Amino acid sequence: MEFQASLIALCVLALMLLPVLASRLFALRAQEEIDPRSEFLTNEGGNGLVATLAGAVAGNIGIGSFLALFLFANQAPVIAFSVVGAYSLGLLLCAVMAPLIRRRAEANEAVGLVDLMARTHRTERLIWIWIPMAFVFVLRSAVQLGALGLIAAPVFGNAPSLAIVASAVFIAGYLLLGGYRAAVQTDIVQAGLIVICGAVLALGLPSLEGDAAPFLSFGQYEPAILVGIWLFIPWSALLAVDNWQRITIAGSTRVAQTSYAMAALVCGSLLLLMAYAGYWAPDGADMYGTFTLLAPTGMAWIATIMFVACIMSSIDTFIMPLVSTVDRSMPMRRIRLVIMTLVGLTALTAIFFSDTLDTIIAAFNSLAVFLPAAFGTLFLRAPRAKAAIGSMYVGLISVITLSSVSQSVASLVGFALAAVVYVALNLQEDGR
Numbered sequence: 001m002e003f004q005a006s007l008i009a010l011c012v013l014a015l016m017l018l019p020v021l022a023s024r025l026f027a028l029r030a031q032e033e034i035d036p037r038s039e040f041l042t043n044e045g046g047n048g049l050v051a052t053l054a055g056a057v058a059g060n061i062g063i064g065s066f067l068a069l070f071l072f073a074n075q076a077p078v079i080a081f082s083v084v085g086a087y088s089l090g091l092l093l094c095a096v097m098a099p100l101i102r103r104r105a106e107a108n109e110a111v112g113l114v115d116l117m118a119r120t121h122r123t124e125r126l127i128w129i130w131i132p133m134a135f136v137f138v139l140r141s142a143v144q145l146g147a148l149g150l151i152a153a154p155v156f157g158n159a160p161s162l163a164i165v166a167s168a169v170f171i172a173g174y175l176l177l178g179g180y181r182a183a184v185q186t187d188i189v190q191a192g193l194i195v196i197c198g199a200v201l202a203l204g205l206p207s208l209e210g211d212a213a214p215f216l217s218f219g220q221y222e223p224a225i226l227v228g229i230w231l232f233i234p235w236s237a238l239l240a241v242d243n244w245q246r247i248t249i250a251g252s253t254r255v256a257q258t259s260y261a262m263a264a265l266v267c268g269s270l271l272l273l274m275a276y277a278g279y280w281a282p283d284g285a286d287m288y289g290t291f292t293l294l295a296p297t298g299m300a301w302i303a304t305i306m307f308v309a310c311i312m313s314s315i316d317t318f319i320m321p322l323v324s325t326v327d328r329s330m331p332m333r334r335i336r337l338v339i340m341t342l343v344g345l346t347a348l349t350a351i352f353f354s355d356t357l358d359t360i361i362a363a364f365n366s367l368a369v370f371l372p373a374a375f376g377t378l379f380l381r382a383p384r385a386k387a388a389i390g391s392m393y394v395g396l397i398s399v400i401t402l403s404s405v406s407q408s409v410a411s412l413v414g415f416a417l418a419a420v421v422y423v424a425l426n427l428q429e430d431g432r
Contacts, residue, residue, distance in 0.1 A: 037332065040179035041324040042111060042249045049259060051184050052250045054191035056263035058313035059242045060091060061194055064143035066274045066310060070287040073278030076219035077212070080275045082229045088268035090237025095260035097238060097378075098247050102256065104378060105248040112325040113244040113374070120377045123385040129373075130326060132392045136366045137241055137318045138342065142349035145171075148311040149350060151288075151304065161351050168347035171315055175343070176336050180324060183316035190313040197306035198270050204294030205273070208280035228411040232368040239367045239374055242317040245324065319343065368411040369395025372422035384426050391422035 038044035043051070065087070073080035110116035114133050118126040149164035156162040174182045218225070237243055243260075250256035281290040291303035319342050326338055372391045376383035395418030402410035 039181055040332070040335070041320070042245070043179075043181040043184045044249075046181060046184060047246075047249050047255070048251045049255050051188060052246060052255050052259040053262055054188040055184055055246050055317060056091070056094075056243070056259045057266050058187040058191040058194060058309070059240075059246070059317045060087070060237065060263060060267045061270050061310050062140070062144055062314035063147040063307060063311045064140060064314075065271065066307075067143075067147070067287055069271060069274045070278035070281070070290070072219075073275045074281055075213060076217055076221055077215045077275075077279050079218065079221060079225060079229065080278060081215075081272075082226055083233060084268065084271045084275050086229050086233035087237060087271060088264050090234035091260050091264035091267060093234050094238055094243055094247060095257045095264070098250075098256040098260065099253050100378060101244065101247050102250075102253055111245060111248055112321050113239065113241055113377075114322070114325040116244075116248075117373055117377045117388060120380075121373070121383050121385045121388040123388065126326070128389045129392065130322070132396045133241060133370070134322050134342070135396070136370075137322060138346050138349055139353075139366070141315045141318045141346045142353060144311045144315045145346055146350035146353070148308065151307060151311075164347055164350050168343050168350075171312075171319075172340055172343040175316055175320065175339050179339075180320040183320050187313060187317065190309040193305055193309040194270065194313065195266065197302050197309070198273055200296070200299075200302055201277075201291055201294040201306065202273050204296070205276055205280070207293065208277065208290070209282065211283060212279050222406070222409070224409050224412070228368070228409070232371070232411050232415065235371055235374075236367040239370050240318075241321040241325075242314075245321040246317075315346070319346070366396055366399050366414070368415040369399055369418040371415060372419045376422065376426070380426075387422045387425035390425050391418040394418060394421045 039046075065083075069080050069083060072083065104120070105111065105116055108116055108119040110119055114130050115126060117123075118129050121129075123129055145164055145167060146160075148167045149160045152163040152167060153160045156166060174186070178185070213219075247256045247260070250259065277290050277294065278287070282293075285293075288303065288307065291306070292300035295302045319339065322342060323335060323338050326335075330338075370392055372395075373383075373388040376388065395414045398417050399410050399414035402413055
């Protein structure tokens with residue numbers, strides 16, 4: 001059964017390559033008058049409603065979120081359902097903030113969050129802002145890649161590490177071939193698979209008969225975690241590098257707003273499916289096993305397809321926005337080297353990080369520390385470079401340290417320290 005699931009996973013991966021290869025052939029035949037660099041980095045000319053909506057859905061439904069929701073719902077339901085509500089609110093926040101983000105990006109000739117933050121804060125070297133962002137999103141991508149490795153492991157002699165390396169080579173291959181355009185085109189396939197498979201699996205929810213934990217149970221966590229969830233998870237959607245870039249490069253402001261308003265509904269429904277599955281899962285059941293129970297008899301492969309699509313949907317759209325904000329004037333050879341480096345770091349992180357839930361929580365907690373610099377980017381006229389850099393590094397180090405002590409309050413403390421440093425350095429620079 002495991003070997004069959006792995007073969008299905010590999011077939012799904014091959015299916016996702018078809019639109020990429022087809023588009024390359026079409027581009028060669030049609031000789032499109034689009035700057036190859038812009039096509040590679042931002043999918044210029046291809047960011048209409050369908051592509052933007054598909055990207056917003058696929059990019060915000062990752063296996064890391066699914067796993068966290070499943071485990072939380074099984075042990076601490078109030079946390080899981082709070083995350084569903086908070087993240088759906090975050091996607092609506094993306095729709096509301098889209099006009100402001102696009103105005104600021106156009107005024108500063110920026111594409112992504114990193115370069116806009118660097119230009120607004122007048123940072124001489126963008127790399128100092130890029131590093132902490134890359135750290136967090138490599139961490140998040142590693143969760144996805146590790147899960148893909150586990151699914152594909154039976155094909156590689158039950159060696160997850162080898163499966164992770166093979167999966168990383170596959171991802172790097174199509175990104176080196178098509179860049180961000182390849183990521184967008186695969187998003188369309190992935191979003192369709194996720195929504196269709198999710199709808200079929202949702203029909204099986206009444207068949208689950210596990211003993212649900214009390215709804216207000218917090219498990220091993222403290223009630224303070226709810227404060228962090230409702231304060232920071234909505235903003236974490238906005239701070240995701242893929243969401244930010246998707247908003248700035250959308251065909252129009254209306255396209256961006258419509259896409260994220262619709263994505264809030266679609267993603268909210270899918271996340272709710274995962275939370276309910278975890279809530280009613282049989283005792284001792286794992287996430288994959290539970291979803292095979294939801295599938296119609298003899299069609300467990302539906303769960304495999306959905307999980308593979310969820311995994312692939314996030315990795316590429318995390319990596320390419322990081323690449324496009326390093327330095328768009330770099331030779332294409334160096335840009336491809338950055339892609340290979342990021343995918344390689346993601347693979348190494350996936351191999352050596354064993355506790356997936358801790359990795360997910362650390363990644364989400366870390367995003368909160370970027371809020372002061374992000375607010376300054378959007379709302380201050382002349383914020384200072386030292387304030388942005390100092391707050392991001394102090395906040396990130398504090399969150400990673402505190403996550404090993406108390407995950408419930410790590411994001412709150414990290415954000416507070418980052419905010420204090422940001423305000424203090426801005427005032428100091430002004431001579432006040």
